[in-house]
Amino acid sequence: MNFELASMSLGLMADDATDLLLVLVPDGFKPGRDRLSRLIGEAMKSQALETKAGKLLSAWRAPGVAAERLVLAGAGDGSAVQVRTAVSAAMAHVKSAACRRLTVAFAGPCAGGALRAAVLAVADGSYVYTTTKSKPEGRKVHDVVIAVAAADDALSESFRQSAALVCGIEWAKEWANRPANHATPRQLAEAALSLAKGKIACTVLGPKQVAKLGMGAFQAVAQGSQEPLRFIELRYDGAAKGEPPVVLVGKGITFDTGGISIKPAPEMDEMKFDMCGAASVLGVFRTLSELKPTINVVGLIPACENMPGGKAVKPGDVVTSMSGQTIEILNTDAEGRLVLCDALAYAARFKPRAVVDIATLTGACVIALGGVRSGLFSSSDALAAALLTAGESSLDLCWRLPLDDEYAEGLKSPFADVANVAGRAGGAVTAAKFLQRFASGLDWAHLDIAGTAWKGGAAKGATGRPVGLLVDYLLSVVKEQGARGSMPTKAGRSGRSTGTRSKGGL
Template identity: 65%
Template sequence: MNFEYQKLSLSHAMTASVDALVVLWPSQVLPDAKAVEPVSRLLAQAIAHGDFELKAGSVLSLYSQPGMATRHVVVSCSADNQPGQIRSAMLAAWAALKASKIKRLGVHFVGEAAAQDLQMALCTLADASYSYTTTLSKPKARSLKNVRVSATHESPELRQSVTHTQALVAGVELAKEWANRPANHATPTHLAHAAKSIAAGRHFKCEVLGPKEVAKLGMGAFMAVAQGAAEPLRFIVMRYNGAAPSQAPVVLVGKGITFDTGGISIKPAGEMDEMKYDMGGAASVLGVFKALGELKLAINVVGLIPATENMPDGLAVKPGDVVTSMSGQTIEILNTDAEGRLVLCDALTYAERFQPSAVIDIATLTGACVIALGAVRSGLFSSDDTLAAQLHQAGETSGDPCWRMPLDDDYADGLKSRFADVANVAGRAAGSVTAAKFLQRFTKSFAWAHLDIAGTAWRSGAAKGATGRPVGLLLQYLLNFAQANGAAKINTKPKALDALRTEVKSKSRAKGKA
């Protein structure tokens, strides 16, 4: 999907060559019943007759009216332009249009529009018009290809927001694609190929480690989860080098359990198909790297994906087994369905070698987090107050929110074991917190945060599908990180090189004149 921004009045927006136009109308702007342009006049009439209310999600559909070049115009009230209200307005507008197979859509903001408003509107539209097609025999292609967003004023922030949203949507939809794929179409090997494809461009590197390399590293916890699976594990190391090597990278660690049966501690059959989404953390890392390739931020980012299935065959790890992690700590595996923390702990130890500025792991880790926060906010756990505040703010700005949860030391008491340094579970009480306390043991050398996305990575029921979260939160955090470090984009043409080219051209002209 392609986005562009133009400064336009409402009158000019109605004469643009698009198949349909969505007009987002805030409640504080009253339409003029005597206006020359038809939308304001017709909207005023609808309000006067009680056919339209100035509340979020109210819509008025107009078709082939005089003075409008486009056939379809949908006016949708965005109320006070709060993120949730803009989302409601866009969803209602798209519901009125989607049956018309729109290819080119205009979205016009009446009144003042902020960069965050544009991003919310476009992300909502992309989400509503998305459809998964990869494993369908007769896939229906997405009709909507181009979206032109406009407002009555101009600012660099608005144009930049559209550019950022273009990259964000590309990243979110790539994350959705891989999370939505059935497990036989998204094996660890498939994920490795996807990572290599994303990292094929300039400023990227990608290394994929197999079972032998992982064994040599001593990743005993990761290998324990993988030993029951016929599909070979993959440890994916992606690097985006947009800044000087001296800049410490941000490391993103994504849980890549491509299918989770629970292992010997097998899950109930009901809804087990949704365990293909247990690699939502890995999918989000792939999505972020896809967006980085478009934005070319002047930062360094490392992506680590420990990818494997969790299967219950005769070689599978058993409850009560003790394994040695890469850190040297021994772990008593009391529940093989608590496997995510086992693959993550070795990846977190591996992250130390990059001397990172921060490490953020992303995982569909615990059902307990779903009970605590539902599907609205991801769980945020962090040992660093500054990092926690930055991630929380990034979530609020992006509309991909999280909520900080506690990490009191007392929560770790249940992880004590008589037979190993630590157990991998601590009972049902505060399960999301004790899981985070387990991970915290492997993060003492860097600033660390853990995002539990078990409630936010996918939807169940009739609308079953991946959400692409928390790509929005992570990308906003990286954008803020780039700005804080003084450079938003890579300088692809160094000043010295530009000066040399200018000098060469000047000498050539002088020689020609002589």
């Protein structure tokens, strides 16, 4: 999908021979003397057009307008949220129409957040999954022009970030949407390796290397599957070598049957989405490759399937994690925390400034927050505040939940250092308390995206969340480092940033 930012008055917009002209009309719009402004003014005067966000008025070959199709969309107060509502409604309205070239025009002032909301809403509304279809139709919109009255430097930078974010979100959607037999741990590792260019390096570890590291919890989850596990390490070296990285840890369960504690059959197909945390990490690195910010980032993905079988881990088994802590596995369907705990222990070797794990971890979080906000847990108030702020700025919302010590009582085990479940009550919190044990000494946060990473029903598919939140957080770190005088990366500083290594075979 190609995006272009253009400075264009409403008068010039009327002469734009595009397939579809979508004009965002805010509250208080004052029409000028040009043809398009007069048309909008007359529609408002007759009450055929309302400026409430999402209200639409469409026409084919409107007089005085060169576009084949014209859609006027109310944009409310012009904020990012209301612009997103307007563009999403318009894209749903014209989804079946042939429209190779789309122009989205702001009839009023445009801030950076609103511009980004428009770009992302167009991309989301036109996205089509095609990989495993024999005769894919593909997306109907290919070229998009975002037209504003004046594209200054700030808007240009917002546009650049938005276009890069679309690349990352759609990369995350692609890998999350693929069926599990087209997104195995090996294939996920190949996707990560394909990103290894420029400032990005990738290392992939196989079963022997993971065993040598002592990742007993990760191995336990994988042992019931014929698909061998992969531990993926991505590195983006964009800042000075001594600058501590942010580590992102994505849960990569490429299919989750529940193991011996098997799930019910209805909707089990959606468990291909249990690697959306991993997909979001891949998406972030795809965006980093476009933006090239001055920051160091590490991405860790423990990837495997959770399957029943003769070798599968059993309820009551005790395993030893990489940290040395022993775990009684009371429920094999609580496997995400088992692969993450070893990845969190591995993350400590990077001496990170912060660690954020991202996981479709608990149904309890879906019950608590639904599909609107991701659950946020953190041992650091500053890190939690930064992630909450990033969620607001990206419209990729999260909500902080507690980590009181009392919630860990149910994780006590008479046979191991800790049990992997603590009953149904407060399930999202007790899962986070389990992970917290393995993030000791780190500025750590956990994002439970079980309710936000994908949609079911007629709209079934991955959302690409929380790529937007994570990218905004990383860019806030760049600003913070810049404020205290962090130096940008020197060209050719380290050959490591361009290297690609694989161990254990793909």
